[in-house]
Amino acid sequence: MKSLFLVRHAKSSWDDYKLSDHDRPLMRVGIKKTGRIIKFLQEKQVRPDLLISSSATRAMETAKLMAKGLSYPVQDIQIESELYHASIDSIFSLLSGLSNTLDQVMIFGHNPTFTYFANQYIKPELDNLPTSGVVRIDYNVDEWNALPLADTEVSMIVFPRMLK
Numbered sequence: 397m398k399s400l401f402l403v404r405h406a407k408s409s410w411d412d413y414k415l416s417d418h419d420r421p422l423m424r425v426g427i428k429k430t431g432r433i434i435k436f437l438q439e440k441q442v443r444p445d446l447l448i449s450s451s452a453t454r455a456m457e458t459a460k461l462m463a464k465g466l467s468y469p470v471q472d473i474q475i476e477s478e479l480y481h482a483s484i485d486s487i488f489s490l491l492s493g494l495s496n497t498l499d500q501v502m503i504f505g506h507n508p509t510f511t512y513f514a515n516q517y518i519k520p521e522l523d524n525l526p527t528s529g530v531v532r533i534d535y536n537v538d539e540w541n542a543l544p545l546a547d548t549e550v551s552m553i554v555f556p557r558m559l560k
Contacts, residue, residue, distance in 0.1 A: 398535045398543065399551075400491065401444060401502035402510050403462065406430040407527040408454035418480065422457045429528045429556035430458060434465030436559055437530070440552070442466060442500070448490070449504040450479035458528070459504040479505040484513050492541040517550050529555045 407426030415421075422430075447468055449459035456475065463470045478486050482505055494501060507525060514531040515521040525531065532552035535543050 397499065398537055398540055398546075399500045400533045400535070400543075401442070401500070401552075402514055402525070402531045402533070403458065403502055403504045404507060404510050404525045404527055404529050405450070405452070405455040405458045405504055406461070418452050420452070420454050422454055426454075426458075426527060427461065430461050431465070432556050432559040433528050433530060433554060434462060436554055437462075437466060444468060444500045444502040445498040446474065446494070446501045447472070447504070448474045448476055448479070448501065450482075450506060451475050451477040452480050452506065455479070455504040455506065459502075462502065462504070479503065482506070482509045484509065484516070487513055488544060491543055494540040496539050498540075514550075517548050518553070522553075526555050526557070529553075 406429060407423045408420045409423045410420065443466065447459050447463055449455045459473050460470050463473055476490060478490065511522055511525040514525055517533050530552060531550065534549045534551050535546040537543065537546040
């Protein structure tokens with residue numbers, strides 16, 4: 397079984413108009429809400445084998461928070477610039493290249509693609525995967541390149557507002 401955790405980056409700041417979209421940092425409220433998600437994942441004993449982040453500042457900062465909270469080495473976070481403006485196909489392409497020794501992978505990225513990706517497996521569909529939201533999809537396969545044809549189960553959908 398292979399498990400994919402889709403994690404939308406935490407709430408980010410639009411305060412500095414000089415920054416490009418790619419370079420926007422997290423807001424304090426985004427950090428706080430991500431903390432609630434981390435606590436939930438700790439309680440569920442989530443231990444990903446690999447964290448992969450978009451190159452955008454807000455995604456990388458979210459990945460670092462999550463890594464620290466889940467006892468994953470921050471320096472081992474893999475940065476993939478293609479996740480910044482990813483398509484569903486580019487996510488599948490990234491995943492298909494992973495080592496089959498990895499069973500649980502957590503990727504950090506952006507909407508609308510993460511909502512579209514999750515909605516391939518969720519009925520009724522999500523209107524929007526909110527910031528700091530996590531969707532876990534379990535694939536009944538032994539190889540990452542077999543994901544598109546796998547039997548699946550969505551075993552976790554969690555948003556910060558669910559964890560008050």
